[in-house]
Amino acid sequence: MSAGFRAVQWNCRKVVYDLILVAGVTLYIGAFMGVSAWQRPPANWPDWTNLRIDAFGSCAFIMLTIILSIGPLARLDPRFLPLLYNRRHFGVLTFFVAAVHGWSVFEWFAVQDALPGLANELSNTAAYGKFIGFPYKTLGIAALVVLLLLAATSHDFWLAFLTPPAWKALHMLLYLAYGIVVMHVALGAMQGNRSPLVPVLLGGAFVWVAGLHLVAGRRERRGDRGSKVGEGGWIAVGPPETIPDKAARIVTAPGGERIAVFRDGARVGALTNLCAHQNGPLGEGRIIDGCVTCPWHGFQYRLEDGRAPPPFTEVLATYPVRLRGGIVEVDPRPLPPGTPAAIDVVL
Amino acid sequence: MIILNVLALYGLVGAGTAFAFVIFGISRVLPAGTPVSIGARILLWPGAALLWPYVLLRWVKAGVR
Ligand code: FES
Numbered sequence: 583m584s585a586g587f588r589a590v591q592w593n594c595r596k597v598v599y600d601l602i603l604v605a606g607v608t609l610y611i612g613a614f615m616g617v618s619a620w621q622r623p624p625a626n627w628p629d630w631t632n633l634r635i636d637a638f639g640s641c642a643f644i645m646l647t648i649i650l651s652i653g654p655l656a657r658l659d660p661r662f663l664p665l666l667y668n669r670r671h672f673g674v675l676t677f678f679v680a681a682v683h684g685w686s687v688f689e690w691f692a693v694q695d696a697l698p699g700l701a702n703e704l705s706n707t708a709a710y711g712k713f714i715g716f717p718y719k720t721l722g723i724a725a726l727v728v729l730l731l732l733a734a735t736s737h738d739f740w741l742a743f744l745t746p747p748a749w750k751a752l753h754m755l756l757y758l759a760y761g762i763v764v765m766h767v768a769l770g771a772m773q774g775n776r777s778p779l780v781p782v783l784l785g786g787a788f789v790w791v792a793g794l795h796l797v798a799g800r801r802e803r804r805g806d807r808g809s810k811v812g813e814g815g816w817i818a819v820g821p822p823e824t825i826p827d828k829a830a831r832i833v834t835a836p837g838g839e840r841i842a843v844f845r846d847g848a849r850v851g852a853l854t855n856l857c858a859h860q861n862g863p864l865g866e867g868r869i870i871d872g873c874v875t876c877p878w879h880g881f882q883y884r885l886e887d888g889r890a891p892p893p894f895t896e897v898l899a900t901y902p903v904r905l906r907g908g909i910v911e912v913d914p915r916p917l918p919p920g921t922p923a924a925i926d927v928v929l
Numbered sequence: 930m931i932i933l934n935v936l937a938l939y940g941l942v943g944a945g946t947a948f949a950f951v952i953f954g955i956s957r958v959l960p961a962g963t964p965v966s967i968g969a970r971i972l973l974w975p976g977a978a979l980l981w982p983y984v985l986l987r988w989v990k991a992g993v994r
Contacts, residue, residue, distance in 0.1 A: 589968025734976035739969065743958065743987070 587739045593880065599668040603675055610644070611637045631690040638683035643767060645676040646760050647787045654798030660866055663877045670736045670879075673756070677726075677733035684726050687719065718769035721762050728759040738859075746860060764788055809833040816904070816911040819843045822850055822927045825910065830874075832865040835914030840865065841901055843912055844874055844885050851885040851924030852901035852912045858883075859896070887922040900924075940978070946985055947977035954988040 592600075614637040624630045649672055655662040691700040700719075709715050732753055741749045764784060771780040809817045817833050825831045825845040832855055833841050840855035842865025853874060855865045862878030869875065873882035873891060883890055888898035899916040900923040910927065917923055951970040959965070965973075977984045 586964035586966070587969040587973075588966045589972050730975075731979055734979050737969065737972055737976065739955075739965070739973055740976055 587737070591738075591879075595664075595880075596668050596671070599664075600671050603672060607641060607645070607675065607679060610641050614640065627693055628690055631686050631693065635683060635686045635690065638679050638686060639767075642676055642680035642683055643763060643784075643787070645672065645679060646756075646763060647791060649673055649676065650756065650760055650791045651794055654794040656866075657798040657802060657863075658794075663866060666878055667880070673729075674733045674736055677729040680726055680729055684722060687722070714769075714772060716769050718766050718773065721766035721769070725759045725762040725766060728755050728762070732756060732759070741860065750860070760791070809835075811836060811914070812911065814913075815915070816906075816913050817841075819903075819910040819912055821908055822848075822905070822910050823929055825850065828869040830865040830867075832863075833912060833914075837914075839914070839916075841912055841914060842874075843903065843910065844869060846872070846885055848926050848929055849885060849924050850903055850905075850910055850927050852903050853883065853885070853888050854899045854901075854916065856898075857881055858890075858898055864898075886924045887920050889920050939981075943978035943981040946981040947974050950977045950981075950984050950988060954984070954991075957991040958987050 615633050618633050618636070619630075624633055649669060652662065652665045652669055652672075656666045688697075688700070691697050703709075703717050704720055704723075706717060709717050710720075732755060735744070735749070735752060744752065764787075767784050768781060771784070812818050817835070819825065819831055819833055822845060825843060827845055827847065830842040830844040833843060835841060840863075841852050842855045843850065843852045844865075846869045853864060855863055857864045857876040857878065859876065859879055859881045862876045862881075864874060864876050864883070867875045867877040869885065870882070872884075874885055875882050881890065881896060882894075883896070883898055888900045890896040897919040899919045900921050901916055902913040902923050903925050904911050904913075905925065905927050951974050955965055955970065955973070956963070
């Protein structure tokens with residue numbers, strides 16, 4: 583959290599996540615190259631390089647597709663939340679995989695003394711006006727530059743330095759990178775005269791990512807219509823025991839703001855659903871070690887007053903809660919951040 | 930060719946500016962006393978090199994204040 587900046591804030595869960603990630607990438611690339619070399623043994627070094635280009639390129643595309651799917655999947659089904667937890671490391675690894683792909687292309691030309699050919703291809707301005715024949719490698723370079731920018735600014739320092747809204751907007755460029763990559767692969771496959779499988783898989787991946795976003799967006803809009811507001815503007819949450827222990831029930835204020843009503847044993851408190859780190863969905867997190875823990879990157883807050891435990895300094899808005907006729911109710915008008923507001927209930 | 934030269938210049942100036950920023954500038958733009966580990970400074974270097982015009986602007990502004 584923001585009490586200082588370390589290189590990487592690893593914890594047990596993140597280490598496991600990263601190990602699985604690296605193992606998955608290694609397995610995929612190993613299997614891809616192994617099977618391809620077995621089916622059609624490479625005759626020389628450029629052939630091997632070609633294989634590497636395909637292995638790393640396809641791996642990077644799959645990784646990008648997964649990264650863009652994680653967000654909507656986690657919104658649709660909380661079981662995908664663990665994938666979201668360390669998505670930034672996923673992104674940085676994707677950049678490195680894509681960089682090996684790009685480097686291999688360069689190497690393929692270099693070992694055959696054909697770098698001037700590559701330079702000609704990239705600088706052939708006339709070809710940029712064509713559809714078939716478009717220098718698709720330029721698109722690959724553009725996507726790689728965007729991925730580099732995102733990987734290089736993924737550290738928490740940049741979030742604080744650029745401010746969360748600007749940082750988020752910058753990282754939305756991932757969608758642009760994905761679009762460019764889709765064009766890069768599509769044009770490359772069309773020009774390379776490879777199997778029709780590539781365009782089919784490419785189209786499938788694109789439709790999958792777009793479809794997931796549409797479905798998750800629609801579900802979210804439905805939830806945003808607001809929970810039922812009762813007497814005095816308070817929102818009924820339900821009997822205390824229906825709020826899962828050490829977890830939350832999310833209600834929506836009339837303005838669309840989401841409120842996470844947590845229960846920790848007999849204690850009930852309400853916080854904004856937006857994590858102070860990157861607006862992660864706090865209400866989908868759990869209470870760990872006595873603190874509400876964000877499911878995205880593990881920032882923690884005290885249920886009593888929405889303050890991060892010292893030495894951290896993040897503070898969240900809290901909401902008044904009360905028990906009326908055995909029903910927990912929350913007032914959707916937020917209190918100043920850090921105001922103690924949790925209550926004890928009898929279960 | 931001109932584009933490549935301009936890019937190379939941008940990268941070169943960025944590399945130098947970022948180097949100075951992660952050593953000296955970073956503590957200027959953060960609230961006083963915020964610790965930044967050496968590992969973090971190394972990881973911040975590429976981002977500072979890419980965004981160097983903005984980084985420099987913020988550094989200068991923080992220095993003036
Ligand atoms: S910890 Fe990153 S968004 Fe909550």
